[in-house]
Amino acid sequence: MNDQSHYLLQSIKGPVIMITIGVLFAADRFTDYHFHQTWPVLLIVIGVMQLLVGRRRRPDFYPPPPASGSMPGGGAPYMPPAPTPPPPPAGNNYEEPRS
Secondary structure (H helix, E strand, C coil), rough: CCHHHHHHHHHHHHHHHHHHHHHHHHHHHCCCCCCCCHHHHHHHHHHHHHHCCCCCCCCCCCCCCCCCCCCCCHHCCCCCCCCCCCCCCCCCCCCCCCC
């Protein structure tokens, strides 16, 4: 699934759930099926939408390192890059006097 279809499914999830609720209340009003009989349909629609949208990996996801000894050639396991430290505050150029 590409990013565009993922965003489309994510954006229509709310309206689909609202339409489902409206249809269930209309069925309650105009048919012999009442809301207390049809509310599981709402759970099914929510579940299907969750399956379609799915879970996306975060951009900072790193796979776990392989077990030791499983690297070809005996190389070291992969380590994610270390976070960069914040820059020093600007304008603090004071040096302590030397004794």
